[in-house]
Amino acid sequence: MLLDVLGAAQDLGRVQDLTSLLIRYGFGDLARRLGLGRALENAGRLLHWAEPEELARLEPPQRIRRLLEDMGPSFVKLGQILATRIDLLPQDYIDEFCKLQDRAPPLPFDTLKAVLEQDLGAPLEELFAEVDPTPVGAASLSQVHLARLKTGARVVLKIRRPGVRKVVEADLRLLKRLAEIAESRIDEVRRYRPIEIAAQFSRTMRRELDLAAECRNAERVAENFADDPTIVVPKVYWRWTSERLNVQQFIDGIPGRDLASVEASGLDRKLLARRGGAAVLKMVFEDGFFHADPHQGNVFFLPGNRVAFIDFGMVGRLSEARRRELVDLLQGFVERNPGRAVDILLQWAKHDVVDEEALTTDVDALIDSVHSVPLKSLNLPRLINDLVALLREHNLALPSDLALLTKAFISLEGMGRQLDPDFDMMATAEPFLKDLILARYSPKTLARRSRQGLGDMIEVMSGLPADLRKLVKQAQSSNLKLRLDVEKLGEVGDKIERGAARLALALVTSALILGSSIAMTASGGRLPVDVSYFAMFGFLGAMLGGVWIILSIWRGR
Template structure:
């Protein structure tokens, strides 16, 4: 499948990917998915060796370093995988969560032509002052501070020139890789590599559109109208486009600088509660949330507010899903195992065979260890991690939107406990969960659901005569078919068919032996009898080959069982 790659550039990138994986000890993976064979046939030989210090690394660390060396697309892929707490164990999540976007900044001479094209005029003329040295540089963009003519400080987030072409080439390779992994490595199919790559590609393409990022920011800002605890920077749309994002500069304390928080005299406990209120409102009330609330995207302001930036990665949760999340959290807080297992089963892929009894038993054992524990001593993050461990044991996986949500909850609790070691995430979540549960049975919600149900019933009754007429017409014309599939009967039929084939071959083998014996016994002298002898020998050879086939078939059938 690799041989059909369209361009020499893709083949060169494939060699680079394979070489990095081999250097970090993933040579077996390269062989299993056919990358090595394809490159050798293309005349690009690989050297199968790697440094000793890399070989001694733990597997999660080796993967993180390999992704960092492969560049921005793979760094972003690792960050997406770090959100899949339902698929990967905690040690892998922790290691991939440490992936760094920081890369050397491009010189101003590389940035300026694109900036001139996007702004439509000379940036030095447009802004009162513009700093050529970037505030920060990441894999997709770098940020420069500037001042408008009225003195307002802004930040220009400039996309790296040519980055889209590089990413599109990598996405083509990742899509091909996911297809091959599902064929060549069946044990990895449960991780749904194609689904992960499709989700990742859509997310990364959205993240490349800085105008979409600004629309996300404004939508979340509108949801927080009247909420005094958050600041989302204002967008300057007259200069914002797909490759350029111009927003107000935030002058605050970075989320990870706790020493500066103490020096500024800010109340850590109040900041932790404000952060919890922000995320819980996003998830449980609005259904539109910041999916990457790490310390680099959070700033603490002198007036006690929290500024949130970088809305390139957002999560969306429908009303029905928010209700399920509320039920799950309520079941966790109230130690109701049956409610938790019911929600997990609702999230299960219909194609997965689940032992519901074992699943409920595992959730009951999980809930039992928290029975009687005071609410303030519950660790929501630890409980969610244990729930995802149960999912992995039962080979279940979360829908992508819920995986992002759980990752946001874990990050939030981590930040909250850094600010306040006694931070009570369960206690902060309880009012929002109870409000969501009450809202489900409010008169307005019941009336809305009733209207939808009545409208659906009316549509069904209106279409019923037409559907019945079509059904009767199909029956009269003999076009109605009933198809019943019973997989166990299909397997039984296959076994019967194989047994019949072996029996037939056995009869043919016996006939060859008997016929050849008769021919050999009737051989006398003379030339014609030599032909009969040859015919008898051929019959014995054919019987021997048929016997070997029968024995091999029986042995292979036993191996399958």
């Protein structure tokens, strides 16, 4: 019973709401296969909704997008996460999920004021010269208001909605368990890796619930650009920032989507595109910590052709090892070495079962399509899309950090093209990629890797005497156990068992032939029944057994 699986009776009301929506949007069969029908029946609630005619005319991607919107804030966020998984979903689903907007009806300011004063520890009038009660933005998790400090500085107050953590945690519990059920029961869903997506989604949601985490992300990016006056990140006012409230500098600039104002202000659109692109690429390839959603709503343009980034709720992280893998993959393409590229893809795929020969053939064909193209002329977004399509064809998935990277690249390319139709992201990325390739073989990097390797070797060698002493003691006390896990050993056992069965049947067949021959010879004796009948049945059984043995050996090759 699903309630036993869920293990949380307090979530039953949420289960009922979600199941109602699944049925309304025509996914009643999915609800039944997940066991939700029985949960509702045990709760005493039966649903008999007819599918509205309007919904019946929707294509599946549109239907799922509408369903996620009606399911509430957590599932809108889930759709936005799915929009980053271009390695798992077809493009029509990605395009539809990109339309999901995290909007919610604004709460009255009086409702939020109590939360504000509780977190700040003082009445608002003592801390701020003014607070605008009209929100400038209202999302599912938080609401944004403008304010002015006593010093005259304009700030943005981002306030978490009261009670939202409880709702989100309930949704995360349900989603985790439903993902486990779906992956174990529904074959056509398993290839989309619901457990992996649910885990990625849970990490993202919990980070976004902590509004102070966004400020920590912003400060880390600001520190990385401390020497670049053309890139602006809002200042954080830590005195008033907490888990439920963050206070940041107000950026008074032109929104990225307002291109008419950019043109009217005399800013250089080509220069803005290059600076914005170079900033994101620096975050990715040099810092390993990047804004994962650099779309036009999160970018402002300031006098002096400066670029400001806001909203660091969704960030990506790339370890040094992952950046080396990206360079290896790119070198595999540039050097026309499909084996090198396939090794990286298989390393990312982890435990997936892959036809390596077919994958190598397809990668080789993809390399042919870009071979002899100068690095500066390579269309990186198109290459990423082609590579991701190839991964989908072979049922491979990218690690979650690389899925965010592909989203950042696609958003960056879109923003750059809006500003400058001739924007070439590969030309902007070329210096960073060359620096990465050179850095791999620089004396400093080789020395550091050698020190790490030497340190690991010394640690292993220093622990070797103790390990050998432990091994000898176990052998002396007869406690030493050897376990061999031979791949495909079960298959070998099955073959031995089938061979033994054939041998046994062959012996029975031989016995039938001999016995029937003896019975046929003795058929002239005086017996109640003519023995020749038994001999005939014996020969017939021997013939059938012989035919079975021949067919079995032929099929087993």
